[in-house]
Amino acid sequence: MLNIADDLHRWYGESRPFALATVVGVQGSAPLPLGTSLAVDTNGNAVGSISGGCVEGAVYDMCQRLLEDGGPAQRARFGYSDDDAFAVGLTCGGELDVLVRRIDPAAHPHLADALAAVVKGQPAAVAQVVDGPEDLLGRMVYVDDTDTDPGGLPAVLSRQVTAQAQALLHAGRTALVEVGGDAVACPDRISVLVHVHAAPPRMLIFGAIDFAAALSQAGRFLGYRVTVCDARPVFATRARFPHADEVVVDWPHRYLGQTTLDARTAVCVLTHDPKFDIPVLREVLALPVGYVGAMGSRRTHKQRMQLLREAGVSDEQLARLRSPIGLDLGARSPEETAVSVVAEILATRNQTTGLSLSDLTGPIHAVPGPMKLEDPHMSLLQRMAKP
Template identity: 85%
Template sequence: MLNIAESLYRWYGEPRPFALATVVGVEGSAPLPLGTSLAVDADGNAVGSISGGCVESAVYELCQRLLQDGGPAQRARFGYSDDDAFAVGLTCGGELDVLVQRIDPIAHPHLADALAAVADGRPAAVAQVVDGPEDLVGRMVCVDGAGTCPSDLPDALSRQVTAQARALLHAGRTALVESGGDAVTCPDRVSVLVHVHASRPRMLIFGAIDFAAALSRAGRFLGYRVTVCDARPVFTTRARFPHADEVVVDWPHRYLEQTPVDARTAVCVLTHDPKFDVPVLRQALALPVGYVGAMGSRRTHDHRMRLLREAGVSDRQLARLHSPIGLDLGARSPEETAISVVAEILATRHRTTGLPLSDLTGPIHAVPRPPKSEDPHMSLSQRMAKP
């Protein structure tokens, strides 16, 4: 639902009741992920999408019927139809479970805080019960970055769901979780979809070169909060990096010591100069960031690896380093190189192969989970090389 938070917040302000249809289950290939919503008000106005067009009409009718007739939240399943693929079925071959419920801003005021946070660009999460006892389905807990958590769930269950929502908000990930199932919280198991709107992930680019300008633009396009940092003030200027959110004149390793990072942070070292590379890579490889890449030729890479080992960086830490940076796309220009780098960042973040989809089988939107023994920070090339 947070994909349409600004519109819903506006409807809350009027106040305007609406029906909310949310993707709460996906099987096979589907165009949009869990938590994506479409909303319809009493005048027939619609915002959002849940399938990219395949089943919108059928869901729109369900929303209108629920607004007119009232009643509890209800689930519906939409799948591929061989007889008429464009009538109701998903032409991509997947199946969607959709929860439709009526939202009255006056009766459900707690949702307004989370919608306001998202509309204002602040992190927030909404935990929505999507399966379980009928009287609980559709109820919500809202958590914002400040820690407030208005809820319409029973107290014990609310505390458990709030803890799960906070953990997913910290991780920046929307997910389906299970709660209850005991005498303390709730006798019945309930499925809870935690919708997360996290702060923008960070991309830290070290090295004020032309490739950094192209990469900052690509990173900004993908939604990263981009910082370009270099110790040379003559090159490190706002005019050279207009797409960066921050342009910092400082030694890379010193800046990295002082700035906040998390598991979604991408660190890209483009200086290929040992006096910059080694200290900042030594620092980055010891941090719980999601991606560390370094630019340079294979000869530069081999030399840099020797220097990093001499500086005390372990083989396990070095296994996380993506160097030479980027995927093999034949990139030459700064712009092409930026595409190869962000492609590798995406493949690493989603733990996928980086191979052409035409060479693979199965759902194209599936996200493979690594084996339990696999290091989540292992480089893409190392995962592909495992037997």
Template identity: 70%
Template structure:
């Protein structure tokens, strides 16, 4: 639902009821991920898309029906039809499970608060029950950046468990489903909860103010990262040379990395090409819970780097986390091509992709991305 937060916030602020259709499960290849929503108000105005166009008409009609009947939430399934690829279904070959529910903002003030946080750029998570007892289906709970739950209809142990699951996904920056309940202490019935997450931009830390770093900062910014360029040499680390970076830091790389905040979505890209900077920096990076660590250099440089890191105390498990030489084998030569090579590896690593051509693989094209350990 957070893909249409601006409009939903306005409707909630105006106390305007609406029907919300949300993709709660995807099987096979589908154009949009779990958590994507369409909403329809009482005047028939629609916002959002869940399939890129091929089932929107059917979803719109179902939303109008649910909104008019004011009944319980409904589930709908849309899939590819071998008999008629142009019937209501996904011609891309995937399958979507969609939950459609009526939302009355007057009874869900916590949803207005959550959407306001999203619109204003603050981290937020909305947990939505998508499978479970009818009286709980469609229920929502808001979790803020500090892990607090606000004004959701759930109470007691169930609220605490859902809140904990939502907060964990918020810290990971990932929209996903979580299973809760199934015991006397929380809820006798097993529940499936879809946690919609709006998180701060993942960080890309680029060390080494060289031409390759300039191209990489531009690519990282394009992909939605908060980009920091760090170098100990003030003559090179300037805003004029790195206009696409969100932050320029003049400091020794390892010293900056020791004091800055990182998480499992952070990408550390070491382009310094100098063991004086590389080794202390990588020694710190390999101990941190970041998602990606890559270092530029030849294979000879890599072998020497491993030797020096081992002498500095790095373990085999830590060294196994290092992506060096950095990037995928795209035959890249220019700074711009190298930036694509590096960001392609970050994407593949984050989403557990193979990096192989899709034409050489079988099975679903899209998969649920999970933060790499």
């Protein structure tokens, strides 16, 4: 839904009713991820997409019928059938579950706050009931990063949904969660799709060299907020790194201690100089960032590992270090190396192999299953790591 926040925010401002179709389930290969939406207003105008064109027409018709009838939210499944080549379906062979519901801005003012936050670039989450009792199906609540109860759901469910949505908001991840199922507090098990718009993840590049210029461009293209940091002012200039969001003149380890990082942060150390590398790697390998890579030859890597051990870095921490940095693509130029590095960052972030798809079997797009609420104080990463 938040993929079309600008248009929906404008429709809200015009008090324009619309039908919202959202991808709430994916099996196998599918062109677009969970939470992607298409909306149709009462004049027949459409924005967004849910399948890249395969089933758009059928979903558009569903939206128009719902706008005319004003009925409850509806779910539909679209797949591929070898038995009926003319059936509406996905040519990629996957399956989509789509939830369609009517939205009247006057009756759902809380969504205006969520859409306004997204348009301003602020973090926001919208929790949408996609499976459960009919009276709750399709209901949506806006969750921010405060302790405020958003309401809109029964009290017990509201607390559980808020805890899950805030964890996902901090992790920057849209996902399905399951709540309820408690015979005493809430007997119904409910699936909730949490739509998340998070602040961009950060990429920290230490070392103001030509490889950093190419990597900063690739990182920004992928949606990272890129910082280039180097202690040498003659090299760390805005003119040399026009694609970076900020260029900092400071010692890498000192800057690291003054900035904010999270589990989505990618740190790339490109200096391959021990006086820069060792202090910053010693610090960053003790932090819960998503990716740490360091540039250098095999010989440099071997020497670096020895120096890091002498500096007190544990074997467990060293196992997190991607060195030499990047995937084996035969890269030589700065631009090719940047592709190699961001490819490794993506593979690490998505927990994939980095191998050629032609050498693998199974779905191209892995789809995580619904998350269950366990201990509300357990971190999202801890829950994801559980078998």
